[in-house]
Amino acid sequence: MDNMLEMLKELTDANGIPGNEREPRDVMKKHISAYADEVKTDHLGSLIARKQGGKEDDPKIMVAGHLDEIGFMVTNIDDRGFLKFQCVGGWWEQVMLAQRVTVMTKDGSIPGVIGSKPPHILAPEARKKSVDKKEMFIDIGAADKEEAASFGVRPGDSVVPVCDFTVMKNEKYLMAKAWDNRIGCAIAVEVLKRLENESHPNTVYGVGTVQEEVGLRGAKTSAHAIKPDIGFGVDVGIAGDTPGVTEKDALSKMGEGPQIIMYDASMISHKGLRDFVTGTADEKEIPYQFDAVPGGGTDSGSIHLTADGVPALSITIATRYIHTHAAILHRDDFENAVQLIVEVIKKLDRDTVHTLTFD
Amino acid sequence: MLTTKRMPKTMTVSSEGINSFSEVIEIAAENVYTGVETDT
Structure with missing residues (x-):
């Protein structure tokens, strides 16, 4: 490189x-x-x-x-350890679900994913629609609210997308x-x-x-x-x-x-x-x-x-x-x-x- | 690049150039600077 x-x-x-x-x-x-x-x-x-x-x-x-x-901000940790968030910048629901994110805490960065329901349990009508941002959450692999807090997560923490810088096969094309x-x-x-x-x-x-x-x-x-x-x-x-x-x-x-x-x-x-x-x-x-x-x-x-x-x-x-x-x-x-x-x-x-x- | 809250009703660029310029100005006056979405 x-x-x-x-x-x-x-x-x-x-x-x-x-x-x-x-x-x-x-x-x-x-x-x-x-x-x-x-x-x-x-x-x-x-x-x-x-x-x-x-x-x-x-x-x-x-x-x-x-x-x-563009990214997200943690607004709340629910009782089961899932993070609710505010979009910061212009996000479109279609590109958010199931994407990996990094949560930037006072104790360092931790991985997460924007959670989604599997299609298997969705009603036919629900499968045709995009999920509203208000229904989305971030899963950081915490057992509950206390464990999430112990990871250092607090309301106001920044959340950013994950995608490593990549030089593609045609080296003129750069993905990040x-x-x-x-x-x-x-x-x-x-x-x-x-x-x-x-x-x-x-x-x-x-x-x-x-x-x-x-x-x-x-x-x-x-x-x-x-x-x-x-x-x-x-x-x-x-x-x-x-x-x-x-x-x-x-x-x-x-x-x-x-x-x-x-x-x-x-x-x-x-x-x-x-x-x-x-x-x-x-x-x-x-x-x-x-x-x-x-x-x-x-x-x-x-x-x-x-x-x-x-x-x-x-x-x-x-x-x-x-x-x-x-x-x-x-x-x-x-x-x-x-x-x-x-x-x-x-x-x-x-x-x-x-x-x-x-x- | 900032995303504005909504697009003009019709697209404004064709291969011939601009075709609904006044609408862009009208929309810009209404809705620039809407990056933080407060409804989430």
């Missing part, structure tokens, strides 16, 4: 639901610190790594991935939990790394935000702290290349370049910035795809509303099976997203930022 894959493995294997992003933050900090002049966190926990430009008033470019992954959005964190790290020896008049911020999956919250506070001139939300997007998905549902295909998001439910991308980015991609012959996500949003949705407004664009990676335990993306899309953002930043300066913002 090469160094890049090692970093991706560390990032995706780290566990961190919204509000408890310590593990992935530590991993991102480890990888980005060598390429930044300063690394700090804001008061909610978002990681902000700054690479200072030559002058104090150089444009500030924010490249933000989010640290949190939490691609949403550790791939964005990896892009932020790589952008700072590859700009290290480049000459450009910008201050670049590689940011790992918290609590994106519950409302783009860390992006709001970290963007307030930075007050960027330009913002890039880097995240996963929808891959429309699986059976049953048509072009009416999703346009993109894995391996055909990063997605340029025209609009989503949180933002209409800034036309000047969008045109600048796609023009750069055309010039440098970097592949890209246009897409839109009417049922989702990214950190750009918060960033672009900061202070007087920030030209922002979401650049995403077409990913299969997001918001499940096991998602798949294509390594080339990651590489091309990094290259595109690097080339864009190399072309930006104060005059260019002013022009694309106001013309």
Whole structure:
């Protein structure tokens, strides 16, 4: 496994639901610190790594991935030792039942599974329906409430999906939990790394935000702290290349370049910035795809509303099976997203930022 | 990527491009930032 894959493995294997992003933050900090002049966190926990430009008033470019992954929170332990839970982030019942999870307790992590009834005892009508989340529970193999408590489990504990980072037979295809959005964190790290020896008049911020999956919250506070001139939300997007998905549902295909998001439910991308980015991609012959996500949003949705407004664009990676335990993306899309953002930043300066913002 | 509470009534993208843009804006104003589901 090469160094890049090692970093991706560390990032995706780290566990961190919204509000408890310590593990992935530590991993991102480890990888980005060598390429930044300063690394700090804001008061909610978002990681902000700054690479200072030559002058104090150089444009500030924010490249933000989010640290949190969707998961669950323990709300109660019943008398038989089963855990009731709250979904934290957007979960769909169809992908939850019988899935392995990790419960993060004060005494360490313990394994569990989201319990389900066998079909043998279900009425015919019940077999046709998905089970309501309210009826689900987590089985940690405890005999009763007292034993569960003795394992260290308490209300408020985080619960995360289980899926080890896996390089598939075609080694361009990478499967993991939490691609949403550790791939964005990896892009932020790589952008700072590859700009290290480049000459450009910008201050670049590689940011790992918290609590994106519950409302783009860390992006709001970290963007307030930075007050960027330009913002890039880097995240996963929808891959429309699986059976049953048509072009009416999703346009993109894995391996055909990063997605340029025209609009989503949180933002209409800034036309000047969008045109600048796609023009750069055309010039440098970097592949890209246009897409839109009417049922989702990214950190750009918060960033672009900061202070007087920030030209922002979401650049995403077409990913299969997001918001499940096991998602798949294509390594080339990651590489091309990094290259595109690097080339864009190399072309930006104060005059260019002013022009694309106001013309 | 944040999931919003509900999708627009019709899909908004075709191979020709955007075909129900106003609806997206309307929906976004209603329901962004609904990641925590309080009914569980």
